[in-house]
Amino acid sequence: AQSVTQLGSHVSVSEGALVLLRCNYSSSVPPYLFWYVQYPNQGLQLLLKYTTGATLVKGINGFEAEFKKSETSFHLTKPSAHMSDAAEYFCAVSDRGANSKLTFGKGITLSVRP
């Protein structure tokens, strides 16, 4: 069975500071990996995904993540936080099948201080 660990429930950064949200996964085979963002009372928006190829993936809004197989990690980063980045962030994993279901981490709330 797959699982996703997102340590901590809340991260607070100053505007302009580096954003680092950690994600570790457990899977018997290399999975597909995702980061989603959720704003209050809304659905999920895909930030970026890793399926194959380059291990450093770039997403929307200046976010990027690096798949590190040896560390079973897929941490999300952004060099400079913006106030609009304040939201809930979920890391997710799925099998490498075409319509495989997603397993989500518990999520982490990002706050951005002026």
Place this chain on the structure above:
Amino acid sequence: GAVVSQHPSWVICKSGTSVKIECRSLDFQATTMFWYRQFPKQSLMLMATSNEGSKATYEQGVEKDKFLINHASLTLSTLTVTSAHPEDSSFYICSASGQGTSGYNEQFFGPGTRLTVL
């Protein structure tokens, strides 16, 4: 492209009544749809997976007779919460995936439906 809508966006009902939530893929054919449930400040929990024209596959612990899922067409899936009780109050989110070109079919999420059972 790849827009998924849900209706209604919020609903309040009395205990014992049934509520139907629609999930539509607006600009693509969704061969598979997923239904999730999210409690406040918590993650999404997959309830069931449905393929067009087939019976839904429910996750362990989800009552199939309480949460009826129908995926009658390639653009519409419905979730009916039967005999709703206050503990069914939650945020329900659907996602839809179609035929991708890279061997992976991305899930596109709807905006969610807030259900409150009084």
